[in-house]
Amino acid sequence: MKLTAWGRYPQIKANGVTFETRAQLGRLLSSTDPVIPYGMGRSYGDSALNPKVILTNRFDKILGFDQKTGLLHVECGVTLADIIDIFLPRGWFLSVTPGTRFITVGGAISSDVHGKNHHKVGCFSRFVHYLELMLPSGDVLHCSPDENGDLFRATCGGMGLTGIILTAAIQLQPVRSGFIRETDIRCRNLEEAFHQFEANAASTYSVAWIDCLQRGGNIGRSILMLGEHADTGHLAPKFRTPLPMPITLPGLLLNRYSVAMFNRFYYRSYPNYVEDRLTPMEPFFYPLDRITAYGRMYGRHGFTQYQLALPKESSYEGLRTIMDRIAAEGIGSFLGVLKLLGPGNDNYLSFPLQGYTLALELKIEPRLFRVLDELDRIVLDHGGRLYLTKDVRMGRDMFIRGYPRWKEFESVREKYGLKSKLQSLQSERLGI
Numbered sequence: 001m002k003l004t005a006w007g008r009y010p011q012i013k014a015n016g017v018t019f020e021t022r023a024q025l026g027r028l029l030s031s032t033d034p035v036i037p038y039g040m041g042r043s044y045g046d047s048a049l050n051p052k053v054i055l056t057n058r059f060d061k062i063l064g065f066d067q068k069t070g071l072l073h074v075e076c077g078v079t080l081a082d083i084i085d086i087f088l089p090r091g092w093f094l095s096v097t098p099g100t101r102f103i104t105v106g107g108a109i110s111s112d113v114h115g116k117n118h119h120k121v122g123c124f125s126r127f128v129h130y131l132e133l134m135l136p137s138g139d140v141l142h143c144s145p146d147e148n149g150d151l152f153r154a155t156c157g158g159m160g161l162t163g164i165i166l167t168a169a170i171q172l173q174p175v176r177s178g179f180i181r182e183t184d185i186r187c188r189n190l191e192e193a194f195h196q197f198e199a200n201a202a203s204t205y206s207v208a209w210i211d212c213l214q215r216g217g218n219i220g221r222s223i224l225m226l227g228e229h230a231d232t233g234h235l236a237p238k239f240r241t242p243l244p245m246p247i248t249l250p251g252l253l254l255n256r257y258s259v260a261m262f263n264r265f266y267y268r269s270y271p272n273y274v275e276d277r278l279t280p281m282e283p284f285f286y287p288l289d290r291i292t293a294y295g296r297m298y299g300r301h302g303f304t305q306y307q308l309a310l311p312k313e314s315s316y317e318g319l320r321t322i323m324d325r326i327a328a329e330g331i332g333s334f335l336g337v338l339k340l341l342g343p344g345n346d347n348y349l350s351f352p353l354q355g356y357t358l359a360l361e362l363k364i365e366p367r368l369f370r371v372l373d374e375l376d377r378i379v380l381d382h383g384g385r386l387y388l389t390k391d392v393r394m395g396r397d398m399f400i401r402g403y404p405r406w407k408e409f410e411s412v413r414e415k416y417g418l419k420s421k422l423q424s425l426q427s428e429r430l431g432i
């Protein structure tokens with residue numbers, strides 16, 4: 001089969017195998033070829049790609065739910081969309097959700113995803129009470145912060161390189177409504193955006209769309225969106241079926257002029273300030289889920305997302321330098337997202353560190369990787385790192401310097417004999 005992830009770059013030929021029982025998975029893992037699990041392929045790059053992949057989408061049963069406590073036990077192929085469909089009408093929502101609901105629970109743990117509430121509650125793994133992990137030997141280990149803790153810390157954020165997460169028990173949060181009270185604030189530049197993020201740090205959710213093609217005094221002009229769970233409105237607002245993107249557009253249509261025009265229009269489409277607008281969850285949390293394969297608008301060569309995190313003390317200076325460079329090169333994207341991050345966690349490869357994260361979607365074009373190499377140096381000079389689940393190109397040096405606990409991750413891989421059996425194109429590139 002032809003296999004790719006969300007960025008549609010790279011595309012490879014792969015042998016994809018599915019399983020429905022533990023015994024079937026055990027047999028698949030006993031073969032000598034290295035494998036990597038593949039969920040919904042919503043990671044952007046090559047972390048779920050390998051000549052042989054184990055597709056988890058048929059291992060997707062709900063195993064139990066405690067309506068009193070909100071503890072949910074599921075198989076790894078259950079998606080966040082499944083969980084919302086079933087449990088939101090009963091008054092329960094995800095404690096952490098990324099910007100798409102079309103990902104599996106296995107994928108959410110492996111990338112240790114974060115949402116618009118990271119500054120308040122941290123990553124997805126914080127709400128994983130325990131998980132069951134099948135090792136290449138076929139053994140299944142029960143892992144939690146207190147039991148096989150090293151394997152738990154390596155698996156959450158470990159990009160599928162520690163085994164197949166079979167099941168997980170995750171904590172949902174109670175909600176009274178399927179709506180969010182949304183407040184939007186237009187910010188003229190990065191200074192204003194930082195000021196507003198900090199002034200609103202008590203908000204449950206915060207995220208900013210950022211226009212990365214602005215320069216000078218307008219650098220970082222953005223729209224900050226804040227959210228609180230509403231008490232009014234019913235529990236099951238309709239989540240719309242995504243519309244298909246019918247054709248792949250010519251990549252040339254997306255250039256510095258069209259992006260600048262879109263950004264100007266989008267920025268102006270928001271008033272200066274709107275308070276407490278009642279918004280259904282879908283457009284607030286998942287605006288990009290509206291169109292399936294929207295990446296086709298980036299053209300046939302595909303796209304990538306460059307997501308970096310910088311510590312708080314160097315965030316302002318680092319982000320200004322990065323955005324200035326991007327605007328000078330004219331590679332800005334219409335999708336630039338800025339978030340405030342809370343403290344990092346104890347997992348070896350989880351991405352967030354206390355500070356800010358910027359994510360930019362960029363069309364693959366010949367000069368892109370040269371520019372990103374330059375940005376890498378700025379990120380490192382400011383003590384930052386790149387997000388593995390979005391990455392398709394970073395080198396080993398960038399990885400090692402960005403993730404100082406990589407050696408502990410490697411020791412766990414060696415201790416449990418995982419290195420030769422679980423590999424992705426990404427792990428080979430990073431030399432882990």
Ligand SMILES: Cc1cc2nc3c(=O)[nH]c(=O)nc-3n(C[C@H](O)[C@H](O)[C@H](O)COP(=O)(O)OP(=O)(O)OC[C@H]3O[C@@H](n4cnc5c(N)ncnc54)[C@H](O)[C@@H]3O)c2cc1C
Pocket residue numbers: 005006036037038039040041042043044047048056076077097098099100102103104105106107108110111112113114115158159160161163164165166288289389390
């Ligand atoms: C529109 C959009 C918005 C997004 N927004 C955010 C965001 O706000 N925050 C954020 O953190 N991320 C975000 N992401 C990234 C996405 O949440 C992650 O890449 C997630 O891991 C994808 O899950 P998946 O099921 O598609 O996994 P895949 O993409 O298939 O795989 C991702 C990784 O998980 C591993 N994996 C999958 N299943 C298992 C398993 N059962 N056991 C062990 N390893 C496994 C794979 O090997 C791979 O390394 C976004 C992605 C998109 C497309």
